[in-house]
Amino acid sequence: MRSVNRDDHVRISFELNGAPVSGLGESRTLLSDFLRGTIGATGTHVGCEHGVCGCCTVQIDGVAQRSCLTLAVQAEGRSVSTVEGVADRETGELSPLQKAFTKHHALQCGFCTPGILMSFSDFLNRNPEPTVEEVKEVLGGHICRCTGYDGLIKAILEAAEEMRAASTAATASR
Amino acid sequence: MGVVGVKDQELLEVKPAERTGSANADVRPWTPDRSGRSGALGSAMTRLEDPALLTGAGRYCDDAPVAVGTLYAAILRSPKAHAKILSIDVSAAKALPGVHAVITGEDIRAISDPFLVALKAPIDQWSLAVDAVRFVGEAVAVVVADDRYIAEDGVELVNVTYEDLPVVVDCLKAVQPDAPVLHAPAGTNEISNRRFVYGEPDKAFAEAAHVVKTELVYPRSSYTPMECFVVVAEYHKASQSYDVYSNFQGPFSAHPVMAKALRVPGTKLRLRTPADSGGSFGIKLSVFPYIVLMALASRITGRPVKWVEDRFEHLSAASSGPNRVTTIEAAVDKDGRIHGLRMDCLEDYGAFLRAPMPGPLYRMHGALTGAYDIRHLDVTNRVCLTNKMPAALIRGFGGPQIYFALERLVQRIAVELGLDPLDVIRRNLINKEAFPYRTASGALYDSGDYAQAIEKALADGRLEELKARRDAARAEGRYYGIGFAAVVEPGMSNMGYLSTLVPAKVRERVGPKNGAVSMVTVNVDPVGAVSVTADVTVQGQGHQTVIAQIVAEQLGLTPQEILVNLEIDTQKDQWSIAAGSYSCRFSPGTAPAAHIAAQRIRDKVARIAAKQLNTVAEDIDFANGMVFSKSNPDNSMPFSRAAGTAHWSPVLMPGNDQPGLREIGVWSPPELEPPSSKDEINTSLTYGFVFDMCGVEIDPITMEVRVDRYVSMHDAGYLLNPLIAEGQIRGAFVQGLASALYEEFVYDESGAFLSGTFADYLVPTACEVPEIEILHIETPSPFTPLGAKGLAEGNCMSTPVCIANAVADALGVESIQLPITPSRINDLLAGEESRPAKQIQTATDGGSTSARAGHMLTGKGEFVVAAAPEQIWNSLLDPEKLKTVIPGCHTVSVVEPFKYRAEVTLGVGPIKGRFVADVQLSDLQEYRFARLSGGMSGPLGGSEGEGTVTLEALPEGTKVSYTYSVGVSGKVAAVGGRMLERAAGMVIGQFFERLSRVVKPEEDGPANTASTTPRWKRFLGLGR
Amino acid sequence: MKPHKFDYVRPETVAEALDLLAQYGGDARVMAGGQSLMAMLNLRLVQPRVIVDISRIAELSDISDKGSMIEVGATVTQARVENWDRLNETLPFIARAIPFVGHFQTRNRGTVCGSIAHADPSSELPLSLALLQGEVVLRSKKGERVLPAREFQLGLLTTARRDDELVTAVRFPKSIGVNGAAFREVARRHGDFAIVSLGAVRLNGETVRMAVGGMADAPRTIELPANLSDKDLSERIDAFAWDLGGLEDIHATARYRRDLLRRMALPIYREVAPCAA
16 A cells, blocks of 8 residues: 655656656645656646646546646556657657647647647547547647637547548558 | 638738838838748748647746756735735744745835836835735735745745725726725826817717717736746846846836836846747736746845746736726717717726736727727726736737727617618728828828728628528527627837827926837858847747748748747847737737848848859849859859858958848837827837628527627738738637637625636637638738738737627627626526415425625525523523534634634535634624624635524524625635535534534534434525 | 645555545545546645545446446546446436536546545536435445435535545446436536536436536436426426525526526426427
């Protein structure tokens, strides 16, 4: 049974984008703060710290969730993915989602973008053929103040289509 | 729709204005190359900023490493709207391990000055509250600690004693003679009142066939960037200077204000801004008081200090647009032609007037008549202060307020005169032949063809079909309306406009203020690599991309080859008082400066190359990284070699040219003149045009406004990058939509702030946003070398009123209150609500109700206790018994007879806080009646209120009846509004439940562990 | 917005969790998904001495068919229920209501039991439990109690859970609503707490049960004959609306809430009890 005393700083370890990471944190340290301040993975942003804005969305074991509503210690032993791991880890090539974002001007200040990428790289895995309404519902878990969302919706739908095409091609070639 | 097909747009011929003398007479104008060349200026090139931002490699302010030894700050904020600070006890906070300092107003007062204010009025504001607090959220103390978590622990331990002062929240009440005054030395809350008369308005009204008048209230809201404020400040003791790194959107004219407050020359306040910023929309100008505060905190602690604002702080205290009450009337003839306008604008800036306020009241001053040719104008501008967060810069900056009044008036004219609103608009538009057009109040509109823009919008936006949809909906009894808005959108503010605030005589004395100096530096290194710095701060617009396009265009390079660094360092970079990103100054201001700097580099490289290619500079052209002779393109050299000459081979420099290759482009257009002696002012350099049309339907069940179609026509001159332009329009549209339907900072009458989280401050998400259709025409500005105008604020101005006009059309009402919430529409439409005669279900055992009356949570209840009135009475008067009656009570002490002080832990469910409560009993009628009054305070907030208890003997015991009325402020009010009413009812209910138990002890455990419907709920009638 | 200091304990079995709750009682707060609790911790509205994180207790992670009931364990996320392949067949009402719980991202972590234990009067899952008349399973070292919905949620954020008890599961009666289930909620934005939410199920041939959220300190239910005329229904609903009162906050007046209920009720009712004609 894991237990952390209120006054202690303890070692917290998990996998981040495929590599082990570790650092000292308190029982109360938020995962968002641990990623940014302790690990130095500043791609994950903090926008409201009450679970509404979606900026801090990461994946834990492949599932998109708010890192501001998660304690760092709760990530122990898990596999955490963040925006730094979305592009191809070998070549650095942008994912179809990232490419579509730039094509459709789906970002301006870019502050909300990492969270949105993490939501949709999970969601499109589970639901490769989403409707516009489904995309809006998932996007509804994020606030973007710059773009007006239009470019985001177009980019996500187009990326979904491209990912489907790529997966069909991959299946066919096998 | 996708990116607009720019080729399909009409490029209109515009005759250049007669220039009053230009500082940049040698600047060569540009026309868009729409050939499809990749990266060309004017093409929809994707952004250079994106790859970093998409991979988590952005460099925002909170991402940067900080110096070893940096401490972290948290701010204690006022739970009170208006109170004297009697004492601040910092001992417990200071004793907390990890806390380095607790700083209060007294500490900063000794080493800093109040901020300069645009008005010569005694309304001092320091970076921390001194002596008194004037709005909920005002910074009262700073705790500096090893990390933010500990700093917040410290904040909870600071104990402030306040003495309440009377509060005024409503600006109409604030200007009444008997209103409480926020700043006693000013003697009044109405700190400025200026009347301006242009033409002969009295004559116009006397001769008018009709006068149409309406009154409008524009509410408070903000555009809340996703990244909150960040400040890292370090005091260098040896040089007595401050080094600040912050996501500020200046330096702007705020830098001198900060330096003055810190009592240092500007050179000793070094301000640096990060490479990336998570949005601003004007809001990040309001970082400036915190820059000063953290600079002082660093000085006091001797360590660098970092502060990251959290969302609760941001919503309650960062910045808001000012709310405004406008009374507007028009002198019109029977056809709807407007001959004169009268306006009274009362604008509410909250608790302080922070520089550059009251900007929103004057930024539009030249354009008060909008798109219309109205020569007679009578306007009174009034500035007032209330107990709300200080208002400041937000996107649109005065535009939303003025157009909400003007365009609602136009719709009212149509309704009252029985005309088509479009006809009223058409009859009053400025004719295209009239440009450049001087408005009555002094603006010089550069170009436009408003009539053509409107007709194209109506045709392409399919107005006839929209009307048919309205007819069909109405035939079915549905609420459907169509709205229009015509808006002139200013770009690049004249830095002198605010001086219109003071009378001409004062202006004469202090000297003219005008212009808007823009500066960009282009630098070419020894191998021909080009870098650019500019006086704009990054906020996400894509300025790096457009500047790269502008510079590449001149130098025959690709935008990808141009490095644009928009980090600002006030100790090293070019900047002037206009520097920063606001008022759409990029396209009319910084872009021309970049164009000028790039042309200078081009001219110099051309001279260098001409000498080596044995031709003349006029024969030199640039393309594809080469510099070549136009007459013989084979006679060429690489750009890099030509440019490198300036570094490697001074001996080869032609004529008078100096070695080195670095040019500053300075742009200060002559049209931005100071206000005239008659208060005429050309408030901006460019004036774009927006025409919006929308159809809305009101959902008959929910009363929600559904936007059925939204068409937005823009003329912003030449578009430098249509992809980015469209992004700006879409973003502004959603912010305008938010102001129309969703977002509002809500205060109750006691000054409690009620919109402290994103659960209550409602930023629309993708699910709430309708599609829009964007259209363009391009009438280039003759006053800017690139022909471009500002365009990023138009929909913040046009969309709220366009939707309001459509809703007014749908409902057939005059008064539209923003945001147009379903609850408000319900109130407009719902008739009398009559209670049915027979109740199907009523409480059997007494009952309780709770409600809200204004800011007060009120309630009443009654129950029967099997005990005599004397027993109950004695429990109320016995401190020991009272201790067991008050829920969560730790101690009770008698301060004086009938006056108690209690320490309590109170709450609902898991939400609990520790409070100190002061309760007084009065109006005592033994065994029959008592009045309880008092208040509580603690880290979660406070409350004030009173209640009554009435006892009545019955055969089976005593009937206890109670009433209460409490106001709640501070954090619980700001974040818990949804539950406040019931929570107050429950907590008070607990008191009486326990009262009954003390009198007649029960075997039950505490209420929340009862296994069946608990006794207290039956008492309170909550059981079912 | 950072939490205060607390001790953190992550039991791996129910027995361990119950030991902890017996030891700490009211000083402890149970966290499953934490989607309500964490926000309150960050705002320091809640300051428990101990957080008991039950999210890794494997024995609480099942959705199981108990014959007449579907039992959802305490660590089962809302997303898992939403995507459970037997949901529509066994719990058609939940299938309709659960997409309205928060957002995709919070349903991924938030649990069904956690939402019910949090007892927010505007939440969809407490409403579902009330409407379906489900049960809450509470365990302590002293034993197990099973409370019917109406005895569990006592008021605003207040339940009958004792300090030493753990909500180990909730149970929803199977197949209620197969003859008709409808849910509608009005919120200012998708995913917000409801201003008014309204659910209805057809219980048998003759009865419709409706539940309303957002209008009182807990979800409230009403049972109506399935053959009411529009006019009779309106009268019954009007009386119900007056009885509930409706809450007043910055987004909606009590009057608007009552009017919403009046206007929402008929279409919802008709969805599960169409006109005989």
